[in-house]
Amino acid sequence: MTTLKPLAERMRPETLEHYYGQSHLVGPDGILRKMIEARRLPSLILWGPPGVGKTTLSEIIARSLGANFYSLSAVHSGVKDVREALEQIAKDGGGIFSSDIRPILFIDEIHRFSKSQQDSLLGAVEQGVVTLIGATTENPSFEVIRPLLSRCQVYTLSPLSKEEMLALLHHALTSDEMLSKRHIELTETDALMQLSGGDARRALNILELVTLSTTADPLSITNSLVSEHVQANPIAFDKGGELHYDIASALIKSIRGSDPDAAIYWLARLIEGGEDPSFIARRLMISAAEDIGLANPNALLLANACAMTLDRIGWPEGRIPLAETVIYLACSEKSNSAYNAINNALTRVRATGNLPVPLHLRNAPTELMSDLGYGAGYLYAHDYPGHFVQQQYLPDAIVGERFWQSDEANASEVQMMNRWRLRWGQKSEE
Known part of the structure; x- marks a missing residue:
């Protein structure tokens, strides 16, 4: 008695005419369709989520070209299996000069291959012994070694509409x-x-x-x-993978873009995906300092309080202060002037090296250092009206350089900048 195959297997198409999805690749103007029609196929990496037709497309390509098709699964294969497959290809007559269409070696979940396993493919791909088609659900930029990636074209497959x-x-x-x-x-x-x-x-x-x-x-x-x-499908999420960082990035960019609805949605995606709440809290503290900064210094205080509250009340109640903080940050005025200032200063430090500290700013804890002029001429700001006195604080080589530029759209920063300008005898701006 023949066992009935699952419907998904019974419906696996054998030609592009019955292949659904990926019209950008296999539609009338799709790049892969043109390659098949021209009978010129480079080694490929097909990148996309499960169930979008990576394996099926590979088989259709081989069938359309009349190429010998060899398949390995990276889950169950090692270097030995790769070598045996290449030896079998050579034994079957595959090789550089045997045909205008090279054999196709399909490797499912190629991202699971270690570096040495991927290295074992390089020679065959480089010499044209086989055309490699690798399928992966993970970003090949991170999971496929650079030498192999440089020898392959990467095509992205999308979920079906x-x-x-x-x-x-x-x-x-x-x-x-x-x-x-x-x-x-x-x-x-x-x-x-x-x-x-x-x-x-x-x-x-x-x-x-x-x-x-x-x-x-x-x-x-x-x-x-x-x-x-049918049971509800678990929310797609991978704590160690690309989607983890994509969703976290979407949360921070929604906060930066002052969209509380989008921000709270991405927070919910992280929570439902099982993200560590402390990771979310750390990202919110960074966002409060980087994206809101001096426009509203209370944002950092709230983000820090949120992290402390999480430690005290635990989960699932911790989702509430997280939501409060996300909405507050998204609705707050924004300024990245402090973020830019430290980056500007770091760039200058790296370019100028170890510029000497002016003598009057140096400490003189010993008599020798005092005799050498350390601290001589330093003016103690609190001895002067308004607790301010004009003197040089930067190294001689970069006197007058500006690293912090206020965001003139934010009242708190304008006030700080005007105070700074007035003290240094510059014209304040309204």
């Missing part, structure tokens, strides 16, 4: 041998779209699960029917 997903599901209902025997209608699709999240494999699995759960014919697939049979 709602329209592409609906087209795929309708195709399955009308063309699959099992489903087409029944009268099945997609009456409501919101739940199915939300649970699949652009993952074609998951969408087909959900469709199969729902249709197998009932013998009703005709069958109307509704949101409630899907929700009844």
Whole structure:
């Protein structure tokens, strides 16, 4: 008795005509379609989330070109397996001069290969023994070694759109041998779209699960029917991966852009994804200093208080002070003048090296140092009206240079800048 394959496997297309999604790559003007038609294919890295057709596309490419196709999974393979695959390719007649179409070596989840495992591919790719197609869900900039990356073209695959997903599901209902025997209608699709999240494999699995759960014919697939049979899909999140940093970056940029709704949304994504609350608190303290700064110094006090509160009250109540802080920071006036000032000063320090401290600013804890002029001529500011006296504080070589520039849009900074200008005999600005 033959075991029935899962629907997602039964619906795996063999040609581009039945391949859904990635029109930017395989549509009429897609770069990969043009390469296939020209029969000139470089080594590739296909980067995208699960279920968007990386493996299927690789098989279609090989079939369209008539190329021998060899497949390895980085989860179960090592250097030995790579060498054996390359030896098998050579034994089968693959190689530089045997054909105008090189054999294709497909490596699934290539990001799981170690550096030495990826190194073992370099010679074959460089010499043209094989065309490598690597599939990865992780950013190849971080996970693929530079020498291999430089020998491959990287193409990004996107989650399927709602329209592409609906087209795929309708195709399955009308063309699959099992489903087409029944009268099945997609009456409501919101739940199915939300649970699949652009993952074609998951969408087909959900469709199969729902249709197998009932013998009703005709069958109307509704949101409630899907929700009844399918558990909610966990929020996509990887604490150690790119998505972790992308969402954290979106939170900080939403705060910087003064959008409290977007900021609170990205905070919720971090929380729901299981992010460490202390990581979020640290990022908020940085944002308070970098993006709000002198425009509202209380922001840093609140961010620091939020971190302390988290330590005291724990989780899940800690989400409340985090939300309060995020909204406060997003709604606060912004200034990065302190951030720019320290960066400007660091740049000058690196360019000028160890400029000597003016003698009058140096301490003279010993008699010898006093005899050498350390501290001579220093004017103690508190002895003068307004606790201010004009004297040189910068090294001789950079006297008069400016590192801090106030943001004239912020009243608190304008007040500080005008005080500074008046003390140094400069004209204040309204």
